[in-house]
Amino acid sequence: MEPVNGSLRRSILDISRKMLVDEGFNRISMRKIAQKVGCSATSIYLYFKNKDALLHSLIEEGFEKLYEILSALNHPDKSPARKIEDYCRAFINFGLNNPEYYEIMFQLHPKHMERYPVEKFRRARRNTNLFMNALQELNDERMKSPEDARIWANVFVANIHGGISLLNAGRVDSRVEREKFIDTLVAGILAGSGELKLSHQT
Amino acid sequence: MEPVNGSLRRSILDISRKMLVDEGFNRISMRKIAQKVGCSATSIYLYFKNKDALLHSLIEEGFEKLYEILSALNHPDKSPARKIEDYCRAFINFGLNNPEYYEIMFQLHPKHMERYPVEKFRRARRNTNLFMNALQELNDERMKSPEDARIWANVFVANIHGGISLLNAGRVDSRVEREKFIDTLVAGILAGSGELKLSHQT
Amino acid sequence: MEPVNGSLRRSILDISRKMLVDEGFNRISMRKIAQKVGCSATSIYLYFKNKDALLHSLIEEGFEKLYEILSALNHPDKSPARKIEDYCRAFINFGLNNPEYYEIMFQLHPKHMERYPVEKFRRARRNTNLFMNALQELNDERMKSPEDARIWANVFVANIHGGISLLNAGRVDSRVEREKFIDTLVAGILAGSGELKLSHQT
Amino acid sequence: MEPVNGSLRRSILDISRKMLVDEGFNRISMRKIAQKVGCSATSIYLYFKNKDALLHSLIEEGFEKLYEILSALNHPDKSPARKIEDYCRAFINFGLNNPEYYEIMFQLHPKHMERYPVEKFRRARRNTNLFMNALQELNDERMKSPEDARIWANVFVANIHGGISLLNAGRVDSRVEREKFIDTLVAGILAGSGELKLSHQT
DNA sequence: GATGAATGAGCGTTCATTCAT
DNA sequence: AATGAATGAACGCTCATTCAT
Numbered sequence: 067m068e069p070v071n072g073s074l075r076r077s078i079l080d081i082s083r084k085m086l087v088d089e090g091f092n093r094i095s096m097r098k099i100a101q102k103v104g105c106s107a108t109s110i111y112l113y114f115k116n117k118d119a120l121l122h123s124l125i126e127e128g129f130e131k132l133y134e135i136l137s138a139l140n141h142p143d144k145s146p147a148r149k150i151e152d153y154c155r156a157f158i159n160f161g162l163n164n165p166e167y168y169e170i171m172f173q174l175h176p177k178h179m180e181r182y183p184v185e186k187f188r189r190a191r192r193n194t195n196l197f198m199n200a201l202q203e204l205n206d207e208r209m210k211s212p213e214d215a216r217i218w219a220n221v222f223v224a225n226i227h228g229g230i231s232l233l234n235a236g237r238v239d240s241r242v243e244r245e246k247f248i249d250t251l252v253a254g255i256l257a258g259s260g261e262l263k264l265s266h267q268t
Numbered sequence: 269m270e271p272v273n274g275s276l277r278r279s280i281l282d283i284s285r286k287m288l289v290d291e292g293f294n295r296i297s298m299r300k301i302a303q304k305v306g307c308s309a310t311s312i313y314l315y316f317k318n319k320d321a322l323l324h325s326l327i328e329e330g331f332e333k334l335y336e337i338l339s340a341l342n343h344p345d346k347s348p349a350r351k352i353e354d355y356c357r358a359f360i361n362f363g364l365n366n367p368e369y370y371e372i373m374f375q376l377h378p379k380h381m382e383r384y385p386v387e388k389f390r391r392a393r394r395n396t397n398l399f400m401n402a403l404q405e406l407n408d409e410r411m412k413s414p415e416d417a418r419i420w421a422n423v424f425v426a427n428i429h430g431g432i433s434l435l436n437a438g439r440v441d442s443r444v445e446r447e448k449f450i451d452t453l454v455a456g457i458l459a460g461s462g463e464l465k466l467s468h469q470t
Numbered sequence: 471m472e473p474v475n476g477s478l479r480r481s482i483l484d485i486s487r488k489m490l491v492d493e494g495f496n497r498i499s500m501r502k503i504a505q506k507v508g509c510s511a512t513s514i515y516l517y518f519k520n521k522d523a524l525l526h527s528l529i530e531e532g533f534e535k536l537y538e539i540l541s542a543l544n545h546p547d548k549s550p551a552r553k554i555e556d557y558c559r560a561f562i563n564f565g566l567n568n569p570e571y572y573e574i575m576f577q578l579h580p581k582h583m584e585r586y587p588v589e590k591f592r593r594a595r596r597n598t599n600l601f602m603n604a605l606q607e608l609n610d611e612r613m614k615s616p617e618d619a620r621i622w623a624n625v626f627v628a629n630i631h632g633g634i635s636l637l638n639a640g641r642v643d644s645r646v647e648r649e650k651f652i653d654t655l656v657a658g659i660l661a662g663s664g665e666l667k668l669s670h671q672t
Numbered sequence: 673m674e675p676v677n678g679s680l681r682r683s684i685l686d687i688s689r690k691m692l693v694d695e696g697f698n699r700i701s702m703r704k705i706a707q708k709v710g711c712s713a714t715s716i717y718l719y720f721k722n723k724d725a726l727l728h729s730l731i732e733e734g735f736e737k738l739y740e741i742l743s744a745l746n747h748p749d750k751s752p753a754r755k756i757e758d759y760c761r762a763f764i765n766f767g768l769n770n771p772e773y774y775e776i777m778f779q780l781h782p783k784h785m786e787r788y789p790v791e792k793f794r795r796a797r798r799n800t801n802l803f804m805n806a807l808q809e810l811n812d813e814r815m816k817s818p819e820d821a822r823i824w825a826n827v828f829v830a831n832i833h834g835g836i837s838l839l840n841a842g843r844v845d846s847r848v849e850r851e852k853f854i855d856t857l858v859a860g861i862l863a864g865s866g867e868l869k870l871s872h873q874t
Numbered sequence: 875g876a877t878g879a880a881t882g883a884g885c886g887t888t889c890a891t892t893c894a895t
Numbered sequence: 896a897a898t899g900a901a902t903g904a905a906c907g908c909t910c911a912t913t914c915a916t
Contacts, residue, residue: 594843628835632829645819
């Protein structure tokens, strides 16, 4: 997968990622990427079989990046509740700061991406698993079984995702302050699982 | 579903709505719609000024339909908690049963739809307002101010939306039962706002 | 040629003539004409076989109109030199005030208008003939034969046409005052045929 | 004329120039050009940004070509009167022999060509300036000021243009011999400016 | 490793025109 | 006398991709 000389490949990924965030997936074309990278459109095909393959690489990188961010918060001396809150906030920040990235990671329907090997989406699970593990560390009886923790972890991710998605799509009532919305969203998530509470009031 | 006679406009709406979910907004073309409808591409322009106008009509229909469903649940003799739960479940059902509508209603970024009059999205508020009103009926001190109720209503919608979105996108862990996921999602939402509880255990 | 009820036909001609001047021949469509007239596009076909036929009618009217203007200047008690100058100025005014009209009358290549019966262009000759007749009234020996007068008449029209054409196309040096250009153009024409002079200096 | 190898750009220019006179600017399409050239419509865009840019190139080439022809006649040991007559005849020949160039150079209204940078039309001035310079070399008091010479130069060009335009459009009376018409046109121009005379009688 | 040349397919849209009523 | 419904053809243009070098 790695080319002999990786620098051009790297540039293509970096630039197309930025363009993705700035202009949206359907608006970027191989031509435009090549132009910004400073190579010919043909050259992209040396490193990526086609546009889809480039997209797949971006998705993978996205999941990787998010996992790096979240797993860095997983200090052993942190309370599980605190971990969960930190995960939530970091997840939200990631989604808001990389909206188009986020779109291809979580909103792209597999049907629209048939060529993408489904199993790769499982990488996303690693992120959900962080939530699951923290939930199991809680002494909550509802979370004792791994099945329950998994369900709740998926629900948490869904809640987070819903917030990011509506914010990015501009569908949150404009009279609601962004900050308060996020705080309430996180508070709701934590409360939802039972005894969790926000670590501080804002 | 066939154009047969008269309502070609209706056929165009129905078919393009269905195509939306199968192929995504940017992948459907006027030609393809026409082909499936069984008319010429030109004919679409007899009923819709352009592609955007067609999409706008679909969005409007979606909001209208959802509001019809939710507002029908707003019986005066129902407890506010029960109302909220009913709203949640009906909302989720709508999203899962009409993924085509859902995608354009909640996932389409305004940036990609610049010509859509933003004010029309305010129709969506009517749905959020149903939640808000029910929340204010609760004797929860956190919901006393309309501002707080509005925030929570938006958070609820975000939570619901996140669940629908991940389910439709096939991003919920396949080991998690769909039913349980939905129940937990709703339970989490209700618990999130404080004293609310599921009306029945599953 | 006249329809039973001529009013709609009249409206179509008037409006399409105005649109022609305002927007150019290729920019007007049957649809747009119909819209401005306030009838259906189909209705235009009741009075004109097709778009070309409508254009032909406009051309005919143009020649007719120009002839009306020019022939009105042909008073018997006017000197031939004065007649010629009056013709020139009236011709120029017509061309400048009806630029698009003018274009279809004088610039439209027969090749592009194959369906237009060539003989109809002979109507335009009536205008040239006014010049020819006036030239023959002069006691200029060079104009004695009708052949010579005809040549000079055609040259005069060409000179006038050249001025109108360049002015309308914005191809006259912008540092040259429009008024002076026209005066010099007319002076040149009159001098060109020998002893003619401008009736007044400006 | 065939694309053969290398200069596809050249073929596109040549062929579209020829098509221009046969079919008119608005009637030629990128597709039709491509078809005649023997390449794909897309390929044209490799050499010209869009249809307008192609047209602009043609216009520029036309002005360049005409200037080459006229300026070659500007020998220092030639009398100004002779220069002017030579310019006239060469100009006319150019217009009659290259009607395709001519149409886009002098007949295309800026309104229909909004994107063409107006300043480029100033190249055409170089041609008018040749007339202007020759006129100033005359010992004609009416031409002493540069302003007057400029006006007369523009009038000369207008006269020439009118003749070419009507000839090319087939609007000169068919009973008039082409040769005589041209001779008379030139004679008229020369006489128009005062003491100029044809260098020979035909 | 990199590219310039080239293309077929497709896009949203407009057009003149026809036909049944 | 007039029209609404419908369409085939064409438009300028962009796209992802290929291929010879």
